[in-house]
Amino acid sequence: xxxxDLLDNTEDVNRLLARYGVKFGIYKNNTFKExxxxxxxxxxxxxxxxxxxxxxxxxQRVMALNIFLDDIYHDKKxxxxxxIPEDFIFASSGYMPACEGVxxxxxxxxxxxxxxxxxxxxxxxxxxxxxxxVPSGASYPMIARELCRRSSPKTFxxxxxxxxxxxxxxxxxxxxxxxxxGHTVILTPGRYNAAYFEHSYLAEKTGAHLVNGSELTVExxxxxxxxxxxxxxxxxxxxxxxxxxxxxPMHFNPESVIGIPHIFDAYRKGNVALLNAPGNxxxxxxxxxxxxxxxxRYYLGEEPVLSNAPTYLPFYEEDMAYVLAHFDSLVLKDxxxxxxxxxxxxxxxxxxxxxxxxxxxxxxxxxFIAQEVIDFQDLEIQDAGxxxxxxxxxxxxxxxxxxxxxxxxGLTRFxxxxxxxxxxxxxxxxxxxxxxxxx
Amino acid sequence: MMQESRRxxxxxxxALDFSEPVQKxxxxxxxxxxxxxxxxxxxxxxxxxxxxxxxxxTDTFGNRYVYGEIAHLHRVFCVEVCGMAEVSSTALxxxxxxRMELAPFRFPSQYTKAGxxxxxxxxxxxxxxxxxxxxxxxxLLHQIYQDMAxxxxxxxxxxxxxxxxxxxxxxxxxxxxxxxxxxxxAGIPSRYVVGMMQGEGCSHAWVEVCADGAWHGMxxxxxxxxxxxxxxxxxGRDYQDCIVNRGTFLGNGTQTQTVCVRxxxxx
Numbered sequence: 001x002x003x004x005d006l007l008d009n010t011e012d013v014n015r016l017l018a019r020y021g022v023k024f025g026i027y028k029n030n031t032f033k034e035x036x037x038x039x040x041x042x043x044x045x046x047x048x049x050x051x052x053x054x055x056x057x058x059x060q061r062v063m064a065l066n067i068f069l070d071d072i073y074h075d076k077k078x079x080x081x082x083x084i085p086e087d088f089i090f091a092s093s094g095y096m097p098a099c100e101g102v103x104x105x106x107x108x109x110x111x112x113x114x115x116x117x118x119x120x121x122x123x124x125x126x127x128x129x130x131x132x133x134v135p136s137g138a139s140y141p142m143i144a145r146e147l148c149r150r151s152s153p154k155t156f157x158x159x160x161x162x163x164x165x166x167x168x169x170x171x172x173x174x175x176x177x178x179x180x181x182g183h184t185v186i187l188t189p190g191r192y193n194a195a196y197f198e199h200s201y202l203a204e205k206t207g208a209h210l211v212n213g214s215e216l217t218v219e220x221x222x223x224x225x226x227x228x229x230x231x232x233x234x235x236x237x238x239x240x241x242x243x244x245x246x247x248x249p250m251h252f253n254p255e256s257v258i259g260i261p262h263i264f265d266a267y268r269k270g271n272v273a274l275l276n277a278p279g280n281x282x283x284x285x286x287x288x289x290x291x292x293x294x295x296x297r298y299y300l301g302e303e304p305v306l307s308n309a310p311t312y313l314p315f316y317e318e319d320m321a322y323v324l325a326h327f328d329s330l331v332l333k334d335x336x337x338x339x340x341x342x343x344x345x346x347x348x349x350x351x352x353x354x355x356x357x358x359x360x361x362x363x364x365x366x367x368f369i370a371q372e373v374i375d376f377q378d379l380e381i382q383d384a385g386x387x388x389x390x391x392x393x394x395x396x397x398x399x400x401x402x403x404x405x406x407x408x409x410g411l412t413r414f415x416x417x418x419x420x421x422x423x424x425x426x427x428x429x430x431x432x433x434x435x436x437x438x439x
Numbered sequence: 440m441m442q443e444s445r446r447x448x449x450x451x452x453x454a455l456d457f458s459e460p461v462q463k464x465x466x467x468x469x470x471x472x473x474x475x476x477x478x479x480x481x482x483x484x485x486x487x488x489x490x491x492x493x494x495x496x497t498d499t500f501g502n503r504y505v506y507g508e509i510a511h512l513h514r515v516f517c518v519e520v521c522g523m524a525e526v527s528s529t530a531l532x533x534x535x536x537x538r539m540e541l542a543p544f545r546f547p548s549q550y551t552k553a554g555x556x557x558x559x560x561x562x563x564x565x566x567x568x569x570x571x572x573x574x575x576x577x578x579l580l581h582q583i584y585q586d587m588a589x590x591x592x593x594x595x596x597x598x599x600x601x602x603x604x605x606x607x608x609x610x611x612x613x614x615x616x617x618x619x620x621x622x623x624x625a626g627i628p629s630r631y632v633v634g635m636m637q638g639e640g641c642s643h644a645w646v647e648v649c650a651d652g653a654w655h656g657m658x659x660x661x662x663x664x665x666x667x668x669x670x671x672x673x674x675g676r677d678y679q680d681c682i683v684n685r686g687t688f689l690g691n692g693t694q695t696q697t698v699c700v701r702x703x704x705x706x
Contacts, residue, residue, distance in 0.1 A: 076539060090542040097543040097676070098499050219508075221494070250467040250506065254685050261465040261687050262506065265496065 001045070002155040009151035010041040010382060016147050021197045022140060032192055038430035039144050040381045041151075044392065044412040051436045054117070054125060054396065055406040057306030062113045062398040064296040065130060065283045069109040071299075072282055073099045083298050084291045087315070087366055092288070093336060094281025096244060098251055102268045102279075105178040106402075109277040112174065112239075113398040114138075114411075117306070118376040126309045126374055128393060129289060132280040134241045136195040137411035138167050138397050139202055141433045145409070148433065162436040164409030168205035170399045175208065175237045177401040178273035182234030183225055185209045187216070187242060189258045195241055208239065218262035223272040237273040238263075244278045286335035286369050287313070310372040314365040323370045324358065330370040332357070345373065379432070381414055390414045394434060410434040443528040445667045446705040449635055450521040451642065452698070453684055459692030460512040466686040467506040469498075469673045470520050470642075472634070477532045478670060483522035489513050500543075500630075500680060502673040518684070523705065528667035531653035534628075541649060544628040548676035551620040554601035558624075566625045572650040576622060576629075576657055577664060580646075583618055584662035596678065611644040611660040612678055618646045618659045619677065630674045632656065633681040637668040637702045642683060647674060670702060 014036070023034045046054070071078050072089060079086050089095055114135025116128040145164050149156050175184045186208045188199035203210035209225060216235065217224050224232040240247070246256040248264040266272045282288065290311045293304040312319040312330070323330060327346040334342030349357060361368055378389035392414035397407040412432040451470050474480045485493070485505065493505040509516070534541075547553060553561070564582050566575040590608040600620040603613035615631055622629035628649040636643050645658040645665060656665030673681045684696075 079539065086539065086542060087546075090546040100499050249687055250465070250685050254679070254682055257687075262467075265494075265506070 001159060002043070003152050003158075006148060006152035006155045007041050007382060009148075010039070013041065013144065013147045013151055014039050017143065020143060021200075022143060023197060024194055037140060038416075039140075040414065040430055040432050041148065042380050042382060042387070043433045043435045044379055044394065045435045045437065048437050048439055051408065053305070057125075057304070058115055058396055058398050058406050059404045060296060060300065060302060060305050061115060061127070061130070061292060062110055062400065062404045064292065064299050065113070065132060066108065066110045066400065067299045068295050069132075069277070069280060069283050070103070070107055073102060073279060078295065078298055081298070083294050084288070085315070088285070088287045088291070089282060091366060092282055092285045094279075094283070094285045094288075096279040096281070098264065099277075099279035103270075104267075104277045105180060105270065105273045108178055108400050109280055110283070110398075111178065111275040111277075111400050112171070113400075114395045115398065116393055116395050118309075118374055118393045121375045121377055125306060126376075127289075127292070127306050128309060129286065130284045130292065131395075132276060132284040133243065134239065134276050135395065135397070136198050136241070137395050137413075137431075138171075138407065139198040140431050141409050141411055142167055142205070143201060144431070144433045159435070160438045162408035162438050164407065164434075164436075167397070167407050167409070168202065170401075170405055170407055171202060171239075172206045172208075173401040173405075174399040175206070175239060175273075175275060178275070179236035180270065180272055182236040183209055184237045185211045185216070185225060185235050185239070187211055187213065187238050187240040187260075189213070189242055193241065199241070202239070213242075213258050213260050216260045216263070218260060218266050221262070221266050221269050221271055223260070223263060223266045235272060237275065239275045244281065247274075247278060286333050287315075287366070290369060309374050312370045314361055314368055314370060319370075320362075320365060323361070327354065327358070329373060331373050332361070332368050332370050335367060335369060347373075379412070379414060381416075381430070381432075383416075388418070390416065390418065392432070408436040443667070444525050445528070447524045447526065447637065447670060447702050448522075448705045449524055449670055449700075449702045450519060451635060451672075451700050452517070452519045454515065454517040454697045455684075455686075456695045456697070457514050457516075457690065457692055458694075459690055460514050461688040461690030461692070462510060462512045464509040464513065464516060464686060464688035465506070466508075466516070466684060467504055468518060468684055469502055469504045469633070469681060470518065470683050471503050471505065472520075472522070472524060472670055472672045473501075473503055475532055475671070476530045477527055479525040481523045481525055483520065486519045486521070488515065488517040498680075500673075500675045502675070502681070504673075512690075516686075524670050526667040526670060532647070532655075534649045534652055534654045538628075541628040543676050544630045544649070545623055545626065547620065547623060549599075549679060550616045550677035551600045551623060553620055553624055554605075556605045557601050557617070557620050560604060561621055561624045564621075566627075572625075572627050572648070573655060575625065576618075576627065576648045576650065576655070579621055580618060580657045580659040580664070581662060583614060583621075583659040587614060587617070587659075589614075589660065614659040615644045615646050616677060618657060622646070622648050630654075631677045631681055632671055632674045633683065634669055634671040634673075635700050635702050636670075637704065639699070639701045641698050642672070642700050643669075644678070644681075645669070668702075 024037045110132045114131040186203040223235040249256045250261045251264040296304045314320040330346045379392040395411040412434045491507045493507045594609040600616035603609040619629045647654040675681045
């Protein structure tokens with residue numbers, strides 16, 4: 001369905017991506033390394049009907065997660081009604097007491113959600129995880145699409161697919177919806193951040209100011225942007241990727257040098273919107289993931305459209321028994337880790353490792369979840385002139401304005417290692433564009 | 440109605456000396472004691488040098504804090520909180536909130552996560568069957584006092600309960616963190632308290648545990664349950680919630696902090 005020049009020009013597209021700075025910075029063993037994020041031009045294609053189904057499920061999921069956040073920081077009905085055991089809320093590092101009783105503008109917590117899915121060999125889609133702390137990745141398929149339209153114009157003339165360059169408009173709407181008064185800014189920790197390219201690209205595309213912490217200041221519980229002449233202008237909404245812990249040295253980690261003193265005071269008084277809201281870490285905790293389908297039934301009174309990968313909580317005795325009995329066929333995840341770290345496969349452990357791990361699991365059952373290894377579909381990728389099949393997932397983006405909107409594209413990440421299921425960019429994988437057909 | 444109580448005159452002075460002038464100095468101070476069932480603050484003033492407008496707020500744990508900014512260059516930043524307190528020796532600090540609302544004080548926080556040392560300690564000295572929470576806490580505070588040596592300079596503001604217990608040495612902050620971690624492991628809500636004690640010196644940290652509907656002050660550093668010579672300033676999950684002075688500023692050079700707390704009996 002595509003012209004050969006789309007594939008033939010892959011190298012040129014990758015060269016341009018490198019020049020535009022499409023890189024991923026990662027910290028490994030305390031050193032900062034920047035690596036390219038290799039692009040594969042064979043798109044992942046999703047039929048319209050299939051995407052409509054995903055869209056319904058994703059909207060439903062994000063709605064429920066948003067209500068959950070509001071509930072946790074106010075009434076805690078879901079805990080009182082014993083749908084979720086309190087340990088999973090209050091012992092989670094994502095729960096922030098400072099957010100108790102604080103209501104963000106329009107009760108929106110999850111302005112930008114990145115939901116990771118895989119398609120199993122059975123043709124079913126499964127949710128792997130939710131990312132509600134400003135997930136990165138949308139800029140990559142955006143710019144890749146832009147470059148591919150130039151490298152293979154005929155492909156895009158002949159195929160009826162959804163334009164994905166509207167992400168900027170969706171994001172702009174999400175930001176404008178909650179903007180209290182004044183400018184919208186994209187706050188970046190700077191060029192050593194893994195997502196620096198994304199910050200600068202989104203700022204350019206949305207028309208928001210790209211700022212660092214030293215250009216923002218709080219006065220009288222209001223946030224201001226200070227320009228090069230020292231002039232102050234009010235800021236009403238901040239897209240930020242700085243983690244909660246580093247956001248405000250007056251409230252959280254006192255040694256943060258990338259945060260903005262008193263921004264949390266401005267936020268909790270409703271004088272500025274933060275995208276996403278502080279405290280969201282409780283909703284994308286891997287332990288909470290298990291409860292999302294229950295959450296959907298509890299808050300919305302609906303059956304979940306999209307399923308989780310079959311998941312077990314060793315916290316529950318019967319689940320522990322199952323996990324021990326089927327250890328080799330499961331993948332175990334440390335709930336406190338992200339980015340593909342803290343993920344181990346039962347089958348790949350030596351006997352000694354396994355014994356150690358099981359001992360740890362029995363000591364700290366709350367710390368882990370176990371999942372069936374989903375045999376997910378391979379996608380074709382180009383590898384040294386030939387086409388091979390590799391594991392891939394999809395990060396779908398849901399943006400909340402007055403209601404949730406699903407971006408008709410997504411970041412498809414693949415593993416370059418034929419034996420690996422881990423596709424995270426921080427683990428060296430590559431990406432593809434995601435085409436959603438328009439009819 | 441007569442109630443046993445004592446009157447104190449207190450002053451809490453904190454000064455920062457900068458080796459080079461600094462500017463854009465933003466700060467948040469948690470050093471103002473509040474009235475509660477146990478203590479009445481009958482007079483209180485806050486003096487700042489350089490002078491500066493202050494905003495007053497209450498944080499999520501109910502502590503009063505004030506904040507402000509000194510934009511111009513300065514070499515010294517000095518705060519003095521002075522006042523009068525009347526502390527009861529009998530009144531209880533009520534704890535009638537639903538158990539759920541005490542969750543932040545029941546689960547481990549950054550400084551109070553249990554590692555192998557705390558787990559072994561808990562295994563050895565944990566709450567016995569039929570032992571009342573209050574009785575257990577008192578036993579625990581004596582046990583910690585016995586097993587720890589008060590040594591300054593071996594731990595710092597980043598030291599966790601686990602690390603301090605492993606080294607068996609530390610200061611009041613470490614004693615308090617260890618006790619909090621152990622109480623929480625036993626399911627007893629407990630919180631970190633910063634305050635002042637009669638006499639002259641630095642501020643002090645101790646623990647409040649919730650038992651039988653009231654918060655009880657426990658001071659493992661001094662091997663005793665708190666009495667009417669303790670004036671409370673703030674409480675939280677651990678040290679980080681109660682940091683007395685948070686600040687950021689622009690400038691080079693180093694800062695030296697001096698703290699002088701004085702609490703005298705008044706009549």
